Amino acid sequence: MRTLAAAALVGVLVAALPATAALAADPKPDIAVTSAADKANYAEGETFTITVTVKNKSSVDAKHVHYTGGDSEGVDGVAYGELSTGFDLAAGATKTVQITGKTNHVAWRSGYGFVAFALAADNGEANDADNITSVRLLVAGVFDDLGGYVFQGGSSGAEWTPRTPGVPGVKVVATSADGKTKYAEAITDAKGLFRLAHLPAGDVLLTFTAPAGWKILAGENGEDDHTLAQVRADDSDEPRIFVPAKKVAVSSPSVSPSPSPSPSPSPSPSASASLSASASSSAGPGLPVTGTNTMLFVGAAAVAVAVGTVLVLVARRRRVRLQA
Incomplete structure:
Protein backbone atom coordinates (compact mmCIF):
# COMPACT_ATOMS: atom_id res chain seq x y z
CA MET A 1 0.00 0.00 0.00
CA ARG A 2 2.80 2.41 0.84
CA THR A 3 4.35 1.70 -2.57
CA LEU A 4 1.07 2.52 -4.30
CA ALA A 5 0.65 5.76 -2.31
CA ALA A 6 4.16 6.88 -3.14
CA ALA A 7 3.60 6.11 -6.80
CA ALA A 8 0.38 8.10 -6.79
CA LEU A 9 2.10 11.12 -5.20
CA VAL A 10 4.84 11.00 -7.80
CA GLY A 11 2.21 10.89 -10.51
CA VAL A 12 0.50 13.98 -9.15
CA LEU A 13 3.76 15.90 -8.99
CA VAL A 14 4.71 14.88 -12.50
CA ALA A 15 1.31 15.99 -13.78
CA ALA A 16 1.62 19.38 -12.03
CA LEU A 17 5.09 20.15 -13.30
CA PRO A 18 4.05 21.14 -16.84
CA ALA A 19 1.41 23.58 -15.50
CA THR A 20 3.91 25.11 -13.07
CA ALA A 21 6.49 25.44 -15.78
CA ALA A 22 3.94 27.06 -18.05
CA LEU A 23 3.08 29.63 -15.39
CA ALA A 24 6.73 30.39 -14.80
CA ALA A 25 7.30 30.74 -18.51
CA ASP A 26 4.36 33.11 -18.97
CA PRO A 27 4.53 35.86 -16.30
CA LYS A 28 2.23 38.87 -16.56
CA PRO A 29 3.20 42.53 -16.73
CA ASP A 30 2.28 44.76 -13.78
CA VAL A 139 -14.88 74.20 -10.39
CA ALA A 140 -14.90 77.12 -7.92
CA GLY A 141 -17.12 80.16 -7.48
CA VAL A 142 -20.57 78.61 -6.92
CA PHE A 143 -22.35 78.69 -3.54
CA ASP A 144 -25.54 77.30 -2.04
CA ASP A 145 -27.15 76.41 1.31
CA LEU A 146 -27.20 73.04 3.05
CA GLY A 147 -29.65 71.85 5.71
CA GLY A 148 -30.46 68.78 7.74
CA TYR A 149 -31.72 67.27 10.98
CA VAL A 150 -30.09 65.91 14.12
CA PHE A 151 -32.74 63.54 15.45
CA GLN A 152 -33.21 61.11 18.31
CA GLY A 153 -32.12 57.59 17.38
CA GLY A 154 -30.65 54.62 19.18
CA SER A 155 -28.10 53.63 16.52
CA SER A 156 -26.30 54.90 13.44
CA GLY A 157 -28.84 53.02 11.31
CA ALA A 158 -31.84 54.90 12.72
CA GLU A 159 -34.09 56.54 10.12
CA TRP A 160 -35.64 59.99 10.30
CA THR A 161 -39.34 60.66 9.70
CA PRO A 162 -41.28 63.93 9.99
CA ARG A 163 -42.53 62.74 13.38
CA THR A 164 -39.11 61.84 14.78
CA PRO A 165 -38.15 64.09 17.73
CA GLY A 166 -35.17 66.29 17.09
CA VAL A 167 -32.20 67.16 19.29
CA PRO A 168 -31.99 70.94 19.89
CA GLY A 169 -28.83 72.84 20.77
CA VAL A 170 -26.41 70.84 18.61
CA LYS A 171 -23.62 72.97 17.14
CA VAL A 172 -22.90 72.20 13.47
CA VAL A 173 -19.71 73.53 11.84
CA ALA A 174 -19.03 73.29 8.09
CA THR A 175 -15.41 73.29 6.92
CA SER A 176 -13.47 72.27 3.85
CA ALA A 177 -13.08 68.52 3.41
CA ASP A 178 -9.62 68.65 5.00
CA GLY A 179 -10.95 70.61 7.99
CA LYS A 180 -8.59 73.54 7.47
CA THR A 181 -11.05 76.23 6.28
CA LYS A 182 -14.20 77.10 8.21
CA TYR A 183 -17.22 78.06 6.09
CA ALA A 184 -20.20 78.44 8.44
CA GLU A 185 -21.84 77.19 11.64
CA ALA A 186 -25.38 76.78 12.97
CA ILE A 187 -27.33 75.52 16.01
CA THR A 188 -30.19 73.04 15.71
CA ASP A 189 -33.63 74.36 16.68
CA ALA A 190 -36.34 72.64 18.74
CA LYS A 191 -36.99 70.19 15.88
CA GLY A 192 -33.30 69.41 15.40
CA LEU A 193 -33.18 71.35 12.13
CA PHE A 194 -30.08 73.26 11.04
CA ARG A 195 -29.25 75.27 7.93
CA LEU A 196 -25.82 76.40 6.78
CA ALA A 197 -25.78 79.32 4.36
CA HIS A 198 -23.50 80.19 1.45
CA LEU A 199 -21.31 77.09 1.26
CA PRO A 200 -19.07 76.48 -1.77
CA ALA A 201 -20.25 73.72 -4.06
CA GLY A 202 -18.34 70.48 -3.56
CA ASP A 203 -17.43 68.35 -0.57
CA VAL A 204 -17.71 69.87 2.93
CA LEU A 205 -17.02 68.37 6.33
CA LEU A 206 -19.79 68.74 8.92
CA THR A 207 -18.77 68.42 12.58
CA PHE A 208 -21.43 68.09 15.30
CA THR A 209 -21.05 69.07 18.97
CA ALA A 210 -23.99 67.83 21.05
CA PRO A 211 -25.09 69.30 24.40
CA ALA A 212 -24.50 67.35 27.60
CA GLY A 213 -26.50 64.15 27.74
CA TRP A 214 -26.35 63.43 24.00
CA LYS A 215 -23.95 61.50 21.74
CA ILE A 216 -23.70 61.99 17.97
CA LEU A 217 -23.87 58.72 16.00
CA ALA A 218 -22.32 59.78 12.67
CA GLY A 219 -20.15 57.61 10.47
CA GLU A 220 -20.58 54.04 9.29
CA ASN A 221 -20.60 52.57 12.80
CA GLY A 222 -21.89 55.60 14.69
CA GLU A 223 -18.47 56.23 16.22
CA ASP A 224 -17.87 59.65 14.64
CA ASP A 225 -19.03 63.21 15.36
CA HIS A 226 -18.52 64.30 11.75
CA THR A 227 -19.57 63.40 8.22
CA LEU A 228 -18.81 64.45 4.65
CA ALA A 229 -21.57 66.09 2.61
CA GLN A 230 -21.83 67.45 -0.90
CA VAL A 231 -23.08 70.93 -1.67
CA ARG A 232 -24.71 71.33 -5.07
CA ALA A 233 -25.76 74.65 -6.60
CA ASP A 234 -29.37 75.05 -7.73
CA ASP A 235 -30.31 72.07 -5.56
CA SER A 236 -33.53 71.67 -3.58
CA ASP A 237 -33.88 73.68 -0.39
CA GLU A 238 -35.14 70.57 1.43
CA PRO A 239 -32.86 69.27 4.24
CA ARG A 240 -30.61 66.51 2.94
CA ILE A 241 -28.43 65.59 5.94
CA PHE A 242 -29.83 63.29 8.66
CA VAL A 243 -27.70 62.45 11.70
CA PRO A 244 -28.98 60.42 14.69
CA ALA A 245 -28.03 61.08 18.31
CA LYS A 246 -28.82 59.13 21.46
CA LYS A 247 -29.18 60.01 25.12
CA VAL A 248 -26.26 59.16 27.39
CA ALA A 249 -25.66 59.49 31.10
CA VAL A 250 -24.18 62.76 32.26
CA SER A 251 -21.15 62.11 34.43
CA SER A 252 -20.92 64.33 37.49
CA PRO A 253 -17.54 65.93 38.13
CA SER A 254 -15.51 64.22 40.84
CA VAL A 255 -14.86 66.29 43.99
CA SER A 256 -11.60 65.78 45.84
CA PRO A 257 -11.92 65.70 49.66
CA SER A 258 -10.65 68.81 51.37
CA PRO A 259 -7.57 68.20 53.54
CA SER A 260 -8.13 68.45 57.30
CA PRO A 261 -6.70 71.65 58.72
CA SER A 262 -3.56 71.07 60.77
CA PRO A 263 -3.53 72.55 64.28
CA SER A 264 -1.75 75.87 64.47
CA PRO A 265 0.79 76.46 67.23
CA SER A 266 -0.21 78.89 69.98
CA PRO A 267 1.11 82.33 69.20
CA SER A 268 3.76 83.84 71.45
CA PRO A 269 2.87 86.88 73.60
CA SER A 270 4.59 89.20 71.17
CA ALA A 271 2.74 87.61 68.30
CA SER A 272 -0.55 87.94 70.22
CA ALA A 273 0.11 91.61 70.72
CA SER A 274 0.84 92.02 67.06
CA LEU A 275 -2.35 90.16 66.15
CA SER A 276 -4.39 92.31 68.53
CA ALA A 277 -2.95 95.47 67.08
CA SER A 278 -3.61 94.21 63.60
CA ALA A 279 -7.21 93.29 64.46
CA SER A 280 -7.79 96.69 66.00
CA SER A 281 -6.48 98.47 62.96
CA SER A 282 -8.61 96.34 60.67
CA ALA A 283 -11.82 96.89 62.66
CA GLY A 284 -12.09 100.55 61.69
CA PRO A 285 -10.29 103.88 61.65
CA GLY A 286 -8.42 104.68 64.87
CA LEU A 287 -6.99 107.79 66.40
CA PRO A 288 -4.28 109.47 64.38
CA VAL A 289 -0.80 108.63 65.53
CA THR A 290 1.12 111.81 66.39
CA GLY A 291 4.11 110.35 68.18
CA THR A 292 3.10 111.87 71.63
CA ASN A 293 2.36 109.66 74.66
CA THR A 294 -1.28 110.53 75.50
CA MET A 295 -1.13 108.72 78.86
CA LEU A 296 1.24 111.41 80.22
CA PHE A 297 -1.33 114.09 79.38
CA VAL A 298 -4.07 112.12 81.10
CA GLY A 299 -1.95 111.71 84.32
CA ALA A 300 -0.96 115.35 84.39
CA ALA A 301 -4.55 116.44 84.02
CA ALA A 302 -5.61 114.21 86.92
CA VAL A 303 -2.89 115.67 89.17
CA ALA A 304 -3.90 119.18 88.20
CA VAL A 305 -7.53 118.45 89.07
CA ALA A 306 -6.53 117.02 92.46
CA VAL A 307 -4.29 120.00 93.31
CA GLY A 308 -6.99 122.41 92.28
CA THR A 309 -9.51 120.68 94.53
CA VAL A 310 -7.17 120.85 97.53
CA LEU A 311 -6.50 124.50 96.96
CA VAL A 312 -10.23 125.26 96.79
CA LEU A 313 -10.86 123.44 100.08
CA VAL A 314 -7.99 125.23 101.79
CA ALA A 315 -9.21 128.58 100.57
CA ARG A 316 -12.74 127.91 101.82
CA ARG A 317 -11.44 126.92 105.27
CA ARG A 318 -9.43 130.10 105.51
CA ARG A 319 -12.44 132.11 104.48
CA VAL A 320 -14.50 130.49 107.19
CA ARG A 321 -11.92 131.24 109.85
CA LEU A 322 -11.66 134.85 108.81
CA GLN A 323 -15.40 135.25 109.03
CA ALA A 324 -15.42 133.66 112.50
Whole structure:
Protein backbone atom coordinates (compact mmCIF):
# COMPACT_ATOMS: atom_id res chain seq x y z
CA MET A 1 0.00 0.00 0.00
CA ARG A 2 2.80 2.41 0.84
CA THR A 3 4.35 1.70 -2.57
CA LEU A 4 1.07 2.52 -4.30
CA ALA A 5 0.65 5.76 -2.31
CA ALA A 6 4.16 6.88 -3.14
CA ALA A 7 3.60 6.11 -6.80
CA ALA A 8 0.38 8.10 -6.79
CA LEU A 9 2.10 11.12 -5.20
CA VAL A 10 4.84 11.00 -7.80
CA GLY A 11 2.21 10.89 -10.51
CA VAL A 12 0.50 13.98 -9.15
CA LEU A 13 3.76 15.90 -8.99
CA VAL A 14 4.71 14.88 -12.50
CA ALA A 15 1.31 15.99 -13.78
CA ALA A 16 1.62 19.38 -12.03
CA LEU A 17 5.09 20.15 -13.30
CA PRO A 18 4.05 21.14 -16.84
CA ALA A 19 1.41 23.58 -15.50
CA THR A 20 3.91 25.11 -13.07
CA ALA A 21 6.49 25.44 -15.78
CA ALA A 22 3.94 27.06 -18.05
CA LEU A 23 3.08 29.63 -15.39
CA ALA A 24 6.73 30.39 -14.80
CA ALA A 25 7.30 30.74 -18.51
CA ASP A 26 4.36 33.11 -18.97
CA PRO A 27 4.53 35.86 -16.30
CA LYS A 28 2.23 38.87 -16.56
CA PRO A 29 3.20 42.53 -16.73
CA ASP A 30 2.28 44.76 -13.78
CA ILE A 31 0.95 48.12 -14.96
CA ALA A 32 0.65 50.98 -12.44
CA VAL A 33 -1.03 54.25 -13.40
CA THR A 34 -1.37 57.67 -11.72
CA SER A 35 -2.84 60.94 -12.98
CA ALA A 36 -2.92 64.67 -12.16
CA ALA A 37 -4.82 67.70 -13.49
CA ASP A 38 -2.98 70.71 -14.85
CA LYS A 39 -4.86 73.24 -12.64
CA ALA A 40 -6.25 73.46 -9.13
CA ASN A 41 -9.55 75.06 -10.25
CA TYR A 42 -11.50 75.46 -13.46
CA ALA A 43 -14.38 77.54 -14.77
CA GLU A 44 -17.43 76.08 -16.48
CA GLY A 45 -16.56 75.22 -20.08
CA GLU A 46 -12.81 75.46 -19.50
CA THR A 47 -10.44 72.97 -21.17
CA PHE A 48 -8.48 70.69 -18.86
CA THR A 49 -5.41 68.52 -19.44
CA ILE A 50 -4.71 65.44 -17.37
CA THR A 51 -1.19 63.99 -17.35
CA VAL A 52 -1.23 60.20 -16.98
CA THR A 53 1.90 58.37 -15.84
CA VAL A 54 2.07 54.67 -16.74
CA LYS A 55 4.76 52.40 -15.30
CA ASN A 56 5.50 48.74 -15.98
CA LYS A 57 6.72 47.46 -12.60
CA SER A 58 7.37 43.91 -13.78
CA SER A 59 10.27 42.24 -15.63
CA VAL A 60 7.96 41.44 -18.55
CA ASP A 61 7.23 43.75 -21.48
CA ALA A 62 3.63 44.98 -21.62
CA LYS A 63 2.07 44.56 -25.06
CA HIS A 64 -0.41 47.16 -26.33
CA VAL A 65 -1.20 49.06 -23.12
CA HIS A 66 -4.58 50.71 -23.66
CA TYR A 67 -7.68 52.29 -22.12
CA THR A 68 -10.27 49.64 -21.22
CA GLY A 69 -13.11 51.78 -19.85
CA GLY A 70 -14.07 54.03 -16.98
CA ASP A 71 -16.48 56.71 -15.86
CA SER A 72 -16.76 60.50 -15.88
CA GLU A 73 -19.09 63.29 -14.76
CA GLY A 74 -19.20 67.03 -15.34
CA VAL A 75 -16.96 66.81 -18.41
CA ASP A 76 -17.43 66.75 -22.17
CA GLY A 77 -15.33 65.62 -25.12
CA VAL A 78 -12.75 63.56 -23.24
CA ALA A 79 -9.95 62.53 -25.66
CA TYR A 80 -7.72 59.68 -24.43
CA GLY A 81 -5.09 60.01 -27.18
CA GLU A 82 -2.46 57.25 -27.00
CA LEU A 83 -4.43 55.49 -24.29
CA SER A 84 -7.04 54.75 -26.95
CA THR A 85 -4.64 53.63 -29.69
CA GLY A 86 -2.38 51.71 -27.29
CA PHE A 87 1.41 51.38 -26.94
CA ASP A 88 4.01 48.85 -25.83
CA LEU A 89 5.84 49.43 -22.55
CA ALA A 90 9.11 47.67 -21.80
CA ALA A 91 9.82 46.01 -18.47
CA GLY A 92 10.60 48.65 -15.83
CA ALA A 93 9.83 51.52 -18.23
CA THR A 94 7.65 54.59 -17.57
CA LYS A 95 5.63 56.62 -20.06
CA THR A 96 3.53 59.81 -19.72
CA VAL A 97 0.54 60.56 -21.93
CA GLN A 98 -2.19 63.23 -21.83
CA ILE A 99 -5.97 63.29 -22.04
CA THR A 100 -8.08 66.42 -22.54
CA GLY A 101 -11.67 67.60 -22.23
CA LYS A 102 -13.91 70.44 -20.98
CA THR A 103 -15.88 70.99 -17.80
CA ASN A 104 -19.64 71.48 -18.19
CA HIS A 105 -22.65 72.82 -16.26
CA VAL A 106 -22.90 69.68 -14.12
CA ALA A 107 -19.39 70.38 -12.80
CA TRP A 108 -20.45 73.98 -12.14
CA ARG A 109 -23.42 72.80 -10.03
CA SER A 110 -21.49 70.11 -8.16
CA GLY A 111 -18.29 72.03 -7.60
CA TYR A 112 -16.26 69.48 -9.53
CA GLY A 113 -16.19 66.99 -12.39
CA PHE A 114 -14.10 63.83 -12.58
CA VAL A 115 -12.53 61.35 -14.97
CA ALA A 116 -11.80 57.75 -13.93
CA PHE A 117 -10.46 54.92 -16.11
CA ALA A 118 -8.51 51.65 -16.18
CA LEU A 119 -5.63 50.40 -18.36
CA ALA A 120 -4.62 46.91 -19.40
CA ALA A 121 -2.14 45.11 -21.66
CA ASP A 122 -2.91 42.48 -24.28
CA ASN A 123 -0.64 39.96 -22.54
CA GLY A 124 -2.47 40.28 -19.21
CA GLU A 125 -2.15 42.09 -15.90
CA ALA A 126 -0.45 40.75 -12.79
CA ASN A 127 -2.07 43.20 -10.36
CA ASP A 128 -5.48 44.78 -10.94
CA ALA A 129 -5.23 47.02 -7.85
CA ASP A 130 -3.04 49.77 -9.31
CA ASN A 131 -4.06 49.98 -12.98
CA ILE A 132 -7.07 52.23 -12.17
CA THR A 133 -6.89 55.99 -11.64
CA SER A 134 -9.20 59.00 -11.23
CA VAL A 135 -8.87 62.79 -11.26
CA ARG A 136 -11.20 65.36 -9.72
CA LEU A 137 -11.50 68.70 -11.54
CA LEU A 138 -12.59 71.45 -9.13
CA VAL A 139 -14.88 74.20 -10.39
CA ALA A 140 -14.90 77.12 -7.92
CA GLY A 141 -17.12 80.16 -7.48
CA VAL A 142 -20.57 78.61 -6.92
CA PHE A 143 -22.35 78.69 -3.54
CA ASP A 144 -25.54 77.30 -2.04
CA ASP A 145 -27.15 76.41 1.31
CA LEU A 146 -27.20 73.04 3.05
CA GLY A 147 -29.65 71.85 5.71
CA GLY A 148 -30.46 68.78 7.74
CA TYR A 149 -31.72 67.27 10.98
CA VAL A 150 -30.09 65.91 14.12
CA PHE A 151 -32.74 63.54 15.45
CA GLN A 152 -33.21 61.11 18.31
CA GLY A 153 -32.12 57.59 17.38
CA GLY A 154 -30.65 54.62 19.18
CA SER A 155 -28.10 53.63 16.52
CA SER A 156 -26.30 54.90 13.44
CA GLY A 157 -28.84 53.02 11.31
CA ALA A 158 -31.84 54.90 12.72
CA GLU A 159 -34.09 56.54 10.12
CA TRP A 160 -35.64 59.99 10.30
CA THR A 161 -39.34 60.66 9.70
CA PRO A 162 -41.28 63.93 9.99
CA ARG A 163 -42.53 62.74 13.38
CA THR A 164 -39.11 61.84 14.78
CA PRO A 165 -38.15 64.09 17.73
CA GLY A 166 -35.17 66.29 17.09
CA VAL A 167 -32.20 67.16 19.29
CA PRO A 168 -31.99 70.94 19.89
CA GLY A 169 -28.83 72.84 20.77
CA VAL A 170 -26.41 70.84 18.61
CA LYS A 171 -23.62 72.97 17.14
CA VAL A 172 -22.90 72.20 13.47
CA VAL A 173 -19.71 73.53 11.84
CA ALA A 174 -19.03 73.29 8.09
CA THR A 175 -15.41 73.29 6.92
CA SER A 176 -13.47 72.27 3.85
CA ALA A 177 -13.08 68.52 3.41
CA ASP A 178 -9.62 68.65 5.00
CA GLY A 179 -10.95 70.61 7.99
CA LYS A 180 -8.59 73.54 7.47
CA THR A 181 -11.05 76.23 6.28
CA LYS A 182 -14.20 77.10 8.21
CA TYR A 183 -17.22 78.06 6.09
CA ALA A 184 -20.20 78.44 8.44
CA GLU A 185 -21.84 77.19 11.64
CA ALA A 186 -25.38 76.78 12.97
CA ILE A 187 -27.33 75.52 16.01
CA THR A 188 -30.19 73.04 15.71
CA ASP A 189 -33.63 74.36 16.68
CA ALA A 190 -36.34 72.64 18.74
CA LYS A 191 -36.99 70.19 15.88
CA GLY A 192 -33.30 69.41 15.40
CA LEU A 193 -33.18 71.35 12.13
CA PHE A 194 -30.08 73.26 11.04
CA ARG A 195 -29.25 75.27 7.93
CA LEU A 196 -25.82 76.40 6.78
CA ALA A 197 -25.78 79.32 4.36
CA HIS A 198 -23.50 80.19 1.45
CA LEU A 199 -21.31 77.09 1.26
CA PRO A 200 -19.07 76.48 -1.77
CA ALA A 201 -20.25 73.72 -4.06
CA GLY A 202 -18.34 70.48 -3.56
CA ASP A 203 -17.43 68.35 -0.57
CA VAL A 204 -17.71 69.87 2.93
CA LEU A 205 -17.02 68.37 6.33
CA LEU A 206 -19.79 68.74 8.92
CA THR A 207 -18.77 68.42 12.58
CA PHE A 208 -21.43 68.09 15.30
CA THR A 209 -21.05 69.07 18.97
CA ALA A 210 -23.99 67.83 21.05
CA PRO A 211 -25.09 69.30 24.40
CA ALA A 212 -24.50 67.35 27.60
CA GLY A 213 -26.50 64.15 27.74
CA TRP A 214 -26.35 63.43 24.00
CA LYS A 215 -23.95 61.50 21.74
CA ILE A 216 -23.70 61.99 17.97
CA LEU A 217 -23.87 58.72 16.00
CA ALA A 218 -22.32 59.78 12.67
CA GLY A 219 -20.15 57.61 10.47
CA GLU A 220 -20.58 54.04 9.29
CA ASN A 221 -20.60 52.57 12.80
CA GLY A 222 -21.89 55.60 14.69
CA GLU A 223 -18.47 56.23 16.22
CA ASP A 224 -17.87 59.65 14.64
CA ASP A 225 -19.03 63.21 15.36
CA HIS A 226 -18.52 64.30 11.75
CA THR A 227 -19.57 63.40 8.22
CA LEU A 228 -18.81 64.45 4.65
CA ALA A 229 -21.57 66.09 2.61
CA GLN A 230 -21.83 67.45 -0.90
CA VAL A 231 -23.08 70.93 -1.67
CA ARG A 232 -24.71 71.33 -5.07
CA ALA A 233 -25.76 74.65 -6.60
CA ASP A 234 -29.37 75.05 -7.73
CA ASP A 235 -30.31 72.07 -5.56
CA SER A 236 -33.53 71.67 -3.58
CA ASP A 237 -33.88 73.68 -0.39
CA GLU A 238 -35.14 70.57 1.43
CA PRO A 239 -32.86 69.27 4.24
CA ARG A 240 -30.61 66.51 2.94
CA ILE A 241 -28.43 65.59 5.94
CA PHE A 242 -29.83 63.29 8.66
CA VAL A 243 -27.70 62.45 11.70
CA PRO A 244 -28.98 60.42 14.69
CA ALA A 245 -28.03 61.08 18.31
CA LYS A 246 -28.82 59.13 21.46
CA LYS A 247 -29.18 60.01 25.12
CA VAL A 248 -26.26 59.16 27.39
CA ALA A 249 -25.66 59.49 31.10
CA VAL A 250 -24.18 62.76 32.26
CA SER A 251 -21.15 62.11 34.43
CA SER A 252 -20.92 64.33 37.49
CA PRO A 253 -17.54 65.93 38.13
CA SER A 254 -15.51 64.22 40.84
CA VAL A 255 -14.86 66.29 43.99
CA SER A 256 -11.60 65.78 45.84
CA PRO A 257 -11.92 65.70 49.66
CA SER A 258 -10.65 68.81 51.37
CA PRO A 259 -7.57 68.20 53.54
CA SER A 260 -8.13 68.45 57.30
CA PRO A 261 -6.70 71.65 58.72
CA SER A 262 -3.56 71.07 60.77
CA PRO A 263 -3.53 72.55 64.28
CA SER A 264 -1.75 75.87 64.47
CA PRO A 265 0.79 76.46 67.23
CA SER A 266 -0.21 78.89 69.98
CA PRO A 267 1.11 82.33 69.20
CA SER A 268 3.76 83.84 71.45
CA PRO A 269 2.87 86.88 73.60
CA SER A 270 4.59 89.20 71.17
CA ALA A 271 2.74 87.61 68.30
CA SER A 272 -0.55 87.94 70.22
CA ALA A 273 0.11 91.61 70.72
CA SER A 274 0.84 92.02 67.06
CA LEU A 275 -2.35 90.16 66.15
CA SER A 276 -4.39 92.31 68.53
CA ALA A 277 -2.95 95.47 67.08
CA SER A 278 -3.61 94.21 63.60
CA ALA A 279 -7.21 93.29 64.46
CA SER A 280 -7.79 96.69 66.00
CA SER A 281 -6.48 98.47 62.96
CA SER A 282 -8.61 96.34 60.67
CA ALA A 283 -11.82 96.89 62.66
CA GLY A 284 -12.09 100.55 61.69
CA PRO A 285 -10.29 103.88 61.65
CA GLY A 286 -8.42 104.68 64.87
CA LEU A 287 -6.99 107.79 66.40
CA PRO A 288 -4.28 109.47 64.38
CA VAL A 289 -0.80 108.63 65.53
CA THR A 290 1.12 111.81 66.39
CA GLY A 291 4.11 110.35 68.18
CA THR A 292 3.10 111.87 71.63
CA ASN A 293 2.36 109.66 74.66
CA THR A 294 -1.28 110.53 75.50
CA MET A 295 -1.13 108.72 78.86
CA LEU A 296 1.24 111.41 80.22
CA PHE A 297 -1.33 114.09 79.38
CA VAL A 298 -4.07 112.12 81.10
CA GLY A 299 -1.95 111.71 84.32
CA ALA A 300 -0.96 115.35 84.39
CA ALA A 301 -4.55 116.44 84.02
CA ALA A 302 -5.61 114.21 86.92
CA VAL A 303 -2.89 115.67 89.17
CA ALA A 304 -3.90 119.18 88.20
CA VAL A 305 -7.53 118.45 89.07
CA ALA A 306 -6.53 117.02 92.46
CA VAL A 307 -4.29 120.00 93.31
CA GLY A 308 -6.99 122.41 92.28
CA THR A 309 -9.51 120.68 94.53
CA VAL A 310 -7.17 120.85 97.53
CA LEU A 311 -6.50 124.50 96.96
CA VAL A 312 -10.23 125.26 96.79
CA LEU A 313 -10.86 123.44 100.08
CA VAL A 314 -7.99 125.23 101.79
CA ALA A 315 -9.21 128.58 100.57
CA ARG A 316 -12.74 127.91 101.82
CA ARG A 317 -11.44 126.92 105.27
CA ARG A 318 -9.43 130.10 105.51
CA ARG A 319 -12.44 132.11 104.48
CA VAL A 320 -14.50 130.49 107.19
CA ARG A 321 -11.92 131.24 109.85
CA LEU A 322 -11.66 134.85 108.81
CA GLN A 323 -15.40 135.25 109.03
CA ALA A 324 -15.42 133.66 112.50
